[in-house]
Amino acid sequence: MQIQVCVLHEGRILSGGQELIERPGLKWIDVQDPNEEGMQRLAERFTLHKLAVEDCLHLDQRPKLEEYPEHQFIVLQGFTAGKNVCDLTLHEHHFFLGPDWLISVHQLPFDAHDEVRRRVVNDPRATLERGADFILYLLADALIDRQFPILDTFSDELEDLEVAIFEQAEKEHLQRIFEMKRMLVTLRRVLSPQRDVVGLMARRGIPHVNERTNLYFRDVYDHLVRLYEQIDAGRDLLGNVMDGYLSMVANKTNDITKQLTIFATIFLPLSFIVGFFGQNFDMLSGTGFYYAMWAMIIGFPIALIFWFRHKHWI
Numbered sequence: 406m407q408i409q410v411c412v413l414h415e416g417r418i419l420s421g422g423q424e425l426i427e428r429p430g431l432k433w434i435d436v437q438d439p440n441e442e443g444m445q446r447l448a449e450r451f452t453l454h455k456l457a458v459e460d461c462l463h464l465d466q467r468p469k470l471e472e473y474p475e476h477q478f479i480v481l482q483g484f485t486a487g488k489n490v491c492d493l494t495l496h497e498h499h500f501f502l503g504p505d506w507l508i509s510v511h512q513l514p515f516d517a518h519d520e521v522r523r524r525v526v527n528d529p530r531a532t533l534e535r536g537a538d539f540i541l542y543l544l545a546d547a548l549i550d551r552q553f554p555i556l557d558t559f560s561d562e563l564e565d566l567e568v569a570i571f572e573q574a575e576k577e578h579l580q581r582i583f584e585m586k587r588m589l590v591t592l593r594r595v596l597s598p599q600r601d602v603v604g605l606m607a608r609r610g611i612p613h614v615n616e617r618t619n620l621y622f623r624d625v626y627d628h629l630v631r632l633y634e635q636i637d638a639g640r641d642l643l644g645n646v647m648d649g650y651l652s653m654v655a656n657k658t659n660d661i662t663k664q665l666t667i668f669a670t671i672f673l674p675l676s677f678i679v680g681f682f683g684q685n686f687d688m689l690s691g692t693g694f695y696y697a698m699w700a701m702i703i704g705f706p707i708a709l710i711f712w713f714r715h716k717h718w719i
Contacts, residue, residue: 451503
């Protein structure tokens with residue numbers, strides 16, 4: 406369990422470890438990889454509800470906002486992607502918001518927290534002095550904004566996939582389409598309830614959230630709406646790509662069937678001609694019938710080819 410503490414004390418920021426928890430002043434406590442013992446100490450110090458603490462030790466919660474007598478408990482989620490945009494890593498963040506303190510709890514390291522911490526240390530007047538709720542806004546905004554590059558990369562890859570399918574449809578393309586479809590379902594499942602959570606925080610009357618901070622949460626809500634619209638647009642485009650793949654496969658199958666039919670149509674009369682003149686009759690063994698057979702063998706396929714071209718079948 407790693408704890409980083411930022412405290413606004415006598416007009417300056419103190420940053421360090423657990424020894425700063427008892428200092429008076431506005432606090433932001435960031436907990437990474439929580440354990441039961443450490444969370445219990447924080448619960449005793451800040452009167453955290455045991456149900457919320459239990460949720461922090463089991464990071465499989467749904468995005469939500471819960472009100473307790475001494476604090477607000479907020480769960481937000483986001484993703485980071487590796488080289489493969491469909492290889493998503495879920496980041497679940499829990500927040501305890503009190504009157505003059507904020508505790509953020511997460512299992513995995515997240516670079517946005519480091520950026521916010523540097524901003525707090527470098528400019529306390531514009532961050533921590535504005536209240537613990539404003540730090541919560543900064544963390545929520547950074548978490549949500551990390552989703553835009555993922556969807557931008559998804560859109561670029563979807564365009565490349567569409568071009569590749571219309572050039573030459575392969576079985577690997579179908580597998581990639583289903584991977585991208587599962588990715589969109591995962592994003593939608595997480596971000597959809599998150600809109601409701603941030604929407605509640607953008608409303609007036611939430612304890613420990615100032616009215617001026619409500620406006621900033623409204624901006625985060627707008628970002629979530631944009632993300633949701635991008636997910637819906639991506640789903641529609643993915644459906645079009647799927648239809649394009651099926652159309653290309655169907656066209657390819659039709660072309661193969663047409664070519665085989667043309668070959669069969671050409672060789673079927675040839676088989677009849679060879680079979681007819683190959684009969685063991687004296688009247689068919691003359692020189693005239695021999696030349697007639699070869700004339701039909703050569704001329705009939707040529708005539709069929711010209712006929713097919715006249716009908717625009719080839």
